[in-house]
Amino acid sequence: MDRHPGKSDLATSVAAIVADLKHLEGPLLPILHAVQEVFGYVPEEAVPIIAADLNLSRAEVHGVVTFYHDYRHQPAGRHVLKLCRAEACQAMGADRLAEQVKIHLGIDFHETSADGAVTLEPVFCLGLCSTAPAAMLDGGVHGRLDASALDSLLAEVVA
Amino acid sequence: MIRIFIPRDAAALAVGADRVATRLAQEATSRGLDLAIVRTGSRGLHWLEPLVEVETAKGRYAFGPVNANDVGALLDAGFLHPDAKEGIDHPLFLGPTEDIPFLKDQTRLTFARCGIIDPLSLDDYRAHGGLSGLAKAVALQPEAVVEAVTRSGLRGRGGAGFPTGIKWKTVLDCPDTRKYIVCNADEGDSGTFADRMIMEGDPFVVIEGMAIAGLATRATKGFVYIRSEYPHAIDTMTKAVDLARQAGILGPSVLRRGPSFDIEIRTGAGAYVCGEETALLNSLEGKRGVVRAKPPLPAHKGLFGQPTVVNNVISLASVPVILDKGPEHYRDFGMGRSRGTIPIQIAGNARHGGLYEVGFGLTLGEIVDRVAGGTATGRPVKAVQVGGPLGAYFPRALFDTPFEYEAFAAAGGLIGHAGITIFDDTADMLKQARFAMEFCAVESCGKCTPCRIGSTRGVEVVDRIGQGIEPEKNLALLSDLCNTMKFGSLCALGGFTPYPVMSAVTHFPDDFVPAPVAEAAE
Numbered sequence: 001m002d003r004h005p006g007k008s009d010l011a012t013s014v015a016a017i018v019a020d021l022k023h024l025e026g027p028l029l030p031i032l033h034a035v036q037e038v039f040g041y042v043p044e045e046a047v048p049i050i051a052a053d054l055n056l057s058r059a060e061v062h063g064v065v066t067f068y069h070d071y072r073h074q075p076a077g078r079h080v081l082k083l084c085r086a087e088a089c090q091a092m093g094a095d096r097l098a099e100q101v102k103i104h105l106g107i108d109f110h111e112t113s114a115d116g117a118v119t120l121e122p123v124f125c126l127g128l129c130s131t132a133p134a135a136m137l138d139g140g141v142h143g144r145l146d147a148s149a150l151d152s153l154l155a156e157v158v159a
Numbered sequence: 160m161i162r163i164f165i166p167r168d169a170a171a172l173a174v175g176a177d178r179v180a181t182r183l184a185q186e187a188t189s190r191g192l193d194l195a196i197v198r199t200g201s202r203g204l205h206w207l208e209p210l211v212e213v214e215t216a217k218g219r220y221a222f223g224p225v226n227a228n229d230v231g232a233l234l235d236a237g238f239l240h241p242d243a244k245e246g247i248d249h250p251l252f253l254g255p256t257e258d259i260p261f262l263k264d265q266t267r268l269t270f271a272r273c274g275i276i277d278p279l280s281l282d283d284y285r286a287h288g289g290l291s292g293l294a295k296a297v298a299l300q301p302e303a304v305v306e307a308v309t310r311s312g313l314r315g316r317g318g319a320g321f322p323t324g325i326k327w328k329t330v331l332d333c334p335d336t337r338k339y340i341v342c343n344a345d346e347g348d349s350g351t352f353a354d355r356m357i358m359e360g361d362p363f364v365v366i367e368g369m370a371i372a373g374l375a376t377r378a379t380k381g382f383v384y385i386r387s388e389y390p391h392a393i394d395t396m397t398k399a400v401d402l403a404r405q406a407g408i409l410g411p412s413v414l415r416r417g418p419s420f421d422i423e424i425r426t427g428a429g430a431y432v433c434g435e436e437t438a439l440l441n442s443l444e445g446k447r448g449v450v451r452a453k454p455p456l457p458a459h460k461g462l463f464g465q466p467t468v469v470n471n472v473i474s475l476a477s478v479p480v481i482l483d484k485g486p487e488h489y490r491d492f493g494m495g496r497s498r499g500t501i502p503i504q505i506a507g508n509a510r511h512g513g514l515y516e517v518g519f520g521l522t523l524g525e526i527v528d529r530v531a532g533g534t535a536t537g538r539p540v541k542a543v544q545v546g547g548p549l550g551a552y553f554p555r556a557l558f559d560t561p562f563e564y565e566a567f568a569a570a571g572g573l574i575g576h577a578g579i580t581i582f583d584d585t586a587d588m589l590k591q592a593r594f595a596m597e598f599c600a601v602e603s604c605g606k607c608t609p610c611r612i613g614s615t616r617g618v619e620v621v622d623r624i625g626q627g628i629e630p631e632k633n634l635a636l637l638s639d640l641c642n643t644m645k646f647g648s649l650c651a652l653g654g655f656t657p658y659p660v661m662s663a664v665t666h667f668p669d670d671f672v673p674a675p676v677a678e679a680a681e
Contacts, residue, residue, distance in 0.1 A: 090507075
């Protein structure tokens with residue numbers, strides 16, 4: 001993303017998303033997903049627009065945005081690596097793998113590498129518990145990982 | 160034309176199924192071979208994924224685990240004619256798929272089609288018995304459908320084990336005109352993947368089960384709430400609902416002769432607690448996924464305050480076969496008050512990881528030693544966590560516990576969503592107990608104090624035990640804290656976190672004795 005939409009662009013775009021999804025029963029989560037899909041995160045400026053259109057308070061919308069782990073408050077790096085930290089992956093060495101990845105990228109969970117290439121996030125289960133340890137890179141799934149397999153995966157996307 | 164079956168299940172994709180399919184297509188073109196690649200769900204033999212099958216006049220033959228680089232050599236070895244008398248001389252050749260013991264010994268009722276059919280082909284679905292349960296239900300009165308499900312003995316497969324028929328009866332008896340069927344596909348428990356597999360491998364069976372639930376309770380709208388960590392399941396279910404609507408299975412008239420019923424797919428947003436039914440309902444309504452106090456029950460006042468059936472994916476997916484083959488057929492499997500079959504998910508450090516559907520009643524030891532074949536690392540099994548992050552850790556001493564609801568409760572555990580995660584002897588149970596508390600702290604919705612505060616205090620207490628600070632006093636404190644969480648929490652998150660913690664303390668006391676610090680030289 002080289003260019004962020006300007007403020008008026010943002011308002012128009014968010015209003016269009018709300019108009020499109022408002023008819024759903026319980027439309028707030030679908031709207032927030034759609035906003036994040038367009039902007040890569042849920043911009044703070046979007047909150048009052050959504051609130052006004054759905055006849056909710058800003059606090060209510062803010063409360064929902066901050067409750068769920070998925071909604072970002074700032075854009076992620078160009079690639080997002082979600083590493084499973086749950087028990088089945090732990091049983092196959094996920095903790096050690098996480099330490100190796102953190103050292104390799106020079107960041108901790110919830111951080112983005114200095115060059116903006118990779119954001120590292122923990123995930124609690126991808127449903128790949130029989131092919132552990134597992135990870136998701138930009139929506140693609142990977143199992144039976146070890147440090148070298150993960151390094152070559154990262155090298156592929158970062159290059 | 161020879162048909163080749165390659166899974167598109169996420170577990171197969173995670174280990175390279177797409178690369179195998181691509182390579183096979185390339186080889187077919189360059190060698191001028193007449194073959195068709197069909198993408199299926201997974202058979203559930205995950206240690207053999209990507210498992211590739213070749214169709215012959217004598218049935219399907221399996222190869223696995225196939226790497227893209229194996230494709231050329233496999234074709235050279237006679238891959239396309241595996242039924243040849245002399246067999247196939249290749250280490251990845253597994254013989255007829257149905258003869259593989261892991262598959263042969265199963266009783267597949269709910270997962271009968273998974274891994275066999277093209278998940279998005281309604282023709283395949285019908286050809287393998289699909290829609291006959293719904294066709295029978297549409298000809299019955301709602302009361303008769305509820306009665307069939309009650310008689311089958313089906314209990315909620317999400318973990319609570321509540322009789323499905325009784326839940327449906329409660330909603331049917333509500334006079335309201337607007338009622339909902341909510342399919343809980345927020346499968347967040349580590350070690351479980353049955354929901355994901357059935358949604359990716361046989362999505363129409365979930366749709367059919369929901370439509371039957373709609374007929375049975377006079378509900379007209381269904382929601383499937385799928386966690387966002389399952390993009391492949393979301394994609395498959397969305398396409399399947401569209402196809403079902405186009406075919407007249409869903410819409411203004413179910414099967415073009417029943418009442419109206421339609422389904423909408425919704426995506427979660429990464430909150431584990433939304434797997435709890437009332438938190439899920441709040442999330443669907445567009446609120447924070449905070450747990451509601453019960454009563455009122457969702458069956459009386461659920462989604463938008465209307466009577467709502469909230470069922471797990473597997474509960475709903477088990478309904479079509481009950482209607483089709485009759486409640487007795489289903490009820491005759493199982494033991495005690497646990498009737499029918501249960502898809503056991505074998506995960507973690509297992510030699511044979513995957514999905515194993517069987518009647519209730521195998522012992523835990525049979526599952527771990529015989530079915531799973533022990534650990535992948537080849538080291539001794541130390542502990543098995545049954546039922547996800549809120550399930551107890553079982554030592555070998557309890558391996559004679561039969562796999563069914565009551566026996567597990569009596570042994571201080573729960574079968575939950577029937578996931579079992581195997582750990583070898585390198586596991587540190589104090590670390591696992593700490594993780595259970597940490598996970599609860601991260602995922603707590605914050606509504607009740609025992610869960611919100613107790614989990615954080617729990618991490619601190621376990622840390623003190625690990626550091627050797629007044630271990631006896633802190634173990635007593637941990638036990639007291641777990642008691643408060645168990646009986647004082649609003650839902651299973653805080654209420655069941657004591658299971659993994661206390662089972663680790665009880666069964667693996669050696670791990671809670673601090674490592675002796677090297678004494679200073681005198």
